Amino acid sequence: MKKAILSTIILLGSSSLFADTTMCFKENHQSMSTIENTALDGGLCNGKFTVNDMKAKGWNVDDIKISQSPNGMNFIYILKTATTEVSSNFTGNQAQMEANILAKLEKKKVAEEKAKVEKELKDATILAQELYTTKCQTCHGTNGEKRAYNTSRPLKDLSLEDMQESIKNYKVGNVNSMNANIMTPYANFLDHNEIKGIHAYLKSINNK
Numbered sequence: 791m792k793k794a795i796l797s798t799i800i801l802l803g804s805s806s807l808f809a810d811t812t813m814c815f816k817e818n819h820q821s822m823s824t825i826e827n828t829a830l831d832g833g834l835c836n837g838k839f840t841v842n843d844m845k846a847k848g849w850n851v852d853d854i855k856i857s858q859s860p861n862g863m864n865f866i867y868i869l870k871t872a873t874t875e876v877s878s879n880f881t882g883n884q885a886q887m888e889a890n891i892l893a894k895l896e897k898k899k900v901a902e903e904k905a906k907v908e909k910e911l912k913d914a915t916i917l918a919q920e921l922y923t924t925k926c927q928t929c930h931g932t933n934g935e936k937r938a939y940n941t942s943r944p945l946k947d948l949s950l951e952d953m954q955e956s957i958k959n960y961k962v963g964n965v966n967s968m969n970a971n972i973m974t975p976y977a978n979f980l981d982h983n984e985i986k987g988i989h990a991y992l993k994s995i996n997n998k
């Protein structure tokens with residue numbers, strides 16, 4: 791868990807978020823004996839300060855991770871200010887830091903999900919346009935404004951739920967109207983997603 795969190799910090803480059811915790815690193819460094827006098831990248835070290843500089847500025851090394859890299863070793867330093875230590879607020883800050891990262895990741899996930907749903911809907915709308923114009927519009931009108939055979943409601947006024955419900959009723963033979971047999975064959979080949987697409991398509995052309 792801790793390792794995953796650390797790599798997350800690197801990804802987000804978020805050390806500036808936390809006043810009293812910063813993360814610095816050095817990739818592909820050759821020697822343990824020189825690392826403390828080598829300027830570190832990232833965080834408040836920012837390519838300028840070494841671990842020793844940071845200590846002089848009042849930072850303490852809280853954690854060091856060392857791993858092998860193709861060209862040497864990777865060093866990751868977690869530095870905290872002295873105030874963090876004396877206030878014994880250590881766990882709280884750590885938890886806060888993790889909570890912030892998780893919140894950020896969650897936000898990213900939600901945004902990705904949303905983009906995915908929007909894309910799916912857009913793709914479905916394009917397919918639905920084809921479907922609607924070739925299979926439905928003669929009876930229901932170019933914009934879904936017609937009452938087919940003077941019996942149906944204009945499709946453009948139906949909510950998605952109404953539309954799904956109506957189509958389902960035709961499929962199961964649950965509509966006792968004179969013209970139901972006209973619509974039933976069309977309802978039979980429509981699936982849930984196609985109805986969703988047609989609804990989105992009609993909505994998109996009527997909101998122009």
Ligand code: HEC
Nearest residue numbers: 925926929938939941942943953956967969970972973976
């Ligand atoms: C040949 C004409 C015709 C075609 C083509 C047709 N429909 Fe219909 N549709 C009707 C009629 C007539 C009704 C009303 C039937 C009744 O009285 O129950 C109807 C009803 C509906 C309803 C229910 C409306 C309501 O008031 O609840 C929906 C939804 C619907 N059609 C969608 C479609 C879709 C989507 C397509 C294309 C895949 C399509 N229809 C193709 C004639 C047609």
